[in-house]
Amino acid sequence: MSSLRAAEVDAPAQKAVAVCETVALVRRFGRRRAVAGVDLSIAAGECLALFGPNGAGKTTLLRLLAGLLRPTSGEVRLLGKALTSAATAERGRVGLISHQSMLYDVLTVRENIAFAAQLHGVSDVPAATGAAIARLGLQGRELTPVRALSRGWQQRVSIARAIVHGPALVLLDEPYTGLDISGARALTDLLRALRDDGASLALITHSVQEGLGLATHAAIMLEGTIRRHEAAAGLDPVAFAEDYRLLALESAA
Amino acid sequence: MSELQPPGLLAVAWLIARKDLAIEYRTRSAFFSSLVFSLLGVSIFYMVWDPTAVRPIDMAPGVLWTIFAFAGMLGLHRTFGLELQTRAMDGLLLAPVPREAIFLGKALANLVYVSSVLAITIPAVVLFYNLEFGSGLLILGGIGVLAAVGLVTVGTLFSSMTVHTRFAELLLPMLALPFFIPVVVPAAQASAKLLVGAELQTVMPWIQVLVAFDLMFGVACVLAFPFTIED
Numbered sequence: 001m002s003s004l005r006a007a008e009v010d011a012p013a014q015k016a017v018a019v020c021e022t023v024a025l026v027r028r029f030g031r032r033r034a035v036a037g038v039d040l041s042i043a044a045g046e047c048l049a050l051f052g053p054n055g056a057g058k059t060t061l062l063r064l065l066a067g068l069l070r071p072t073s074g075e076v077r078l079l080g081k082a083l084t085s086a087a088t089a090e091r092g093r094v095g096l097i098s099h100q101s102m103l104y105d106v107l108t109v110r111e112n113i114a115f116a117a118q119l120h121g122v123s124d125v126p127a128a129t130g131a132a133i134a135r136l137g138l139q140g141r142e143l144t145p146v147r148a149l150s151r152g153w154q155q156r157v158s159i160a161r162a163i164v165h166g167p168a169l170v171l172l173d174e175p176y177t178g179l180d181i182s183g184a185r186a187l188t189d190l191l192r193a194l195r196d197d198g199a200s201l202a203l204i205t206h207s208v209q210e211g212l213g214l215a216t217h218a219a220i221m222l223e224g225t226i227r228r229h230e231a232a233a234g235l236d237p238v239a240f241a242e243d244y245r246l247l248a249l250e251s252a253a
Numbered sequence: 254m255s256e257l258q259p260p261g262l263l264a265v266a267w268l269i270a271r272k273d274l275a276i277e278y279r280t281r282s283a284f285f286s287s288l289v290f291s292l293l294g295v296s297i298f299y300m301v302w303d304p305t306a307v308r309p310i311d312m313a314p315g316v317l318w319t320i321f322a323f324a325g326m327l328g329l330h331r332t333f334g335l336e337l338q339t340r341a342m343d344g345l346l347l348a349p350v351p352r353e354a355i356f357l358g359k360a361l362a363n364l365v366y367v368s369s370v371l372a373i374t375i376p377a378v379v380l381f382y383n384l385e386f387g388s389g390l391l392i393l394g395g396i397g398v399l400a401a402v403g404l405v406t407v408g409t410l411f412s413s414m415t416v417h418t419r420f421a422e423l424l425l426p427m428l429a430l431p432f433f434i435p436v437v438v439p440a441a442q443a444s445a446k447l448l449v450g451a452e453l454q455t456v457m458p459w460i461q462v463l464v465a466f467d468l469m470f471g472v473a474c475v476l477a478f479p480f481t482i483e484d
Binding site for chain 1: 256257258259260265268272275276279280335338339340341343344345346347348349350351483484
């Protein structure tokens with residue numbers, strides 16, 4: 001079983017309450033263990049960058065953290081409470097940005113974001129929607145149907161939808177996919193602001209540079225387990241990328 | 254950041270239904286395909302009908318409710334299909350709302366859509382077969398609503414169950430159609446009695462069957478739905 005305790009890495013974080021914790025988390029698909037025993041703890045204001053080759057179990061882990069998959073064994077705790085299908089309020093504290101946009105193509109940008117805000121019970125939906133639109137630079141496109149936008153702009157809408165309710169935990173599965181330079185920069189700034197505001201982030205990316213630029217902690221996942229985990233401060237991206245490459249090669253062999 | 258006050262069951266159901274109806278209004282894909290299917294079905298049945306062998310009042314109820322069941326089926330598959338195109342369903346499942354509310358919202362949108370198709374199919378059948386319902390037309394409308402409720406509750410549940418499967422478009426009718434029989438038979442029987450000028454009291458037993466079906470399957474489908482979306 002791998003062990004990932006981000007909160008234990010440095011003293012200030014150790015005192016912080018874990019926003020998200022997993023205990024001996026396992027998820028099987030038939031005989032295959034996609035997640036093979038992960039202990040994870042992310043405190044408020046922490047950002048965990050999760051690296052790993054395709055099929056390492058990263059997306060499955062993120063879906064388990066979101067409560068979209070049931071663990072085969074083990075447990076996910078969000079804000080101290082077990083994340084079960086009955087944990088309705090806890091589920092609502094998660095924001096998810098995945099490979100796919102999770103948007104309704106024929107609805108406009110504003111309608112998509114407002115719908116998410118209404119579902120989460122945001123009290124001032126127009127204000128929250130407007131703020132999310134402004135934060136992602138979507139002004140001028142509010143009334144455009146999502147299907148008329150490019151992949152990069154759709155990704156921005158998807159991010160706005162995911163953060164409109166101010167989630168305590170933001171899960172990002174390769175969020176830079178499809179974004180141009182300005183979009184990527186805006187996303188990095190946004191994620192940094194979210195983290196600084198106290199949100200916890202778990203970020204899957206293949207870009208070591210982008211991941212380490214944002215993360216407080218970095219981890220490498222291989223074959224459903226966490227093989228390496230450490231504080232990101234002071235990490236040399238080049239050396240880390242080389243270690244990542246070697247671990248992936250070793251795993252593939 | 255605004256305060257979070259998760260909406261109640263009915264509020265969420267209305268939100269989801271409104272969203273689905275807005276999508277259907279803009280695309281009109283399910284409604285038009287069902288409507289065209291219904292009108293073509295009525296026309297074909299009319300063309301193959303021999304009025305000298307079968308009286309219109311014997312033919313029309315079967316035509317109406319058979320077409321109703323198949324036309325309804327066309328739109329039901331789309332119910333959850335549109336949530337899967339971009340994994341928008343994940344957004345619904347992440348929201349702090351009861352799973353049952355998602356079912357109710359989907360069923361409500363389907364009810365509006367199926368009722369709209371029925372509202373055009375009934376006059377079409379009346380015109381083609383030159384029927385005279387008289388005051389029974391109102392009762393027929395009521396029977397239509399009860400039948401539509403039964404059809405969408407069962408159909409929405411099976412749509413959710415089959416949408417992830419490889420042969421969803423085949424599986425949905427295979428699973429759902431047998432459950433539509435207790436809806437179609439009483440509706441057809443009640444309609445036939447209304448056509449011969451029967452009073453409300455005469456058709457009441459069939460209406461009671463429909464009400465019982467709606468209540469029983471309504472509760473069962475709402476309770477079963479959360480299990481169909483667990484991954």
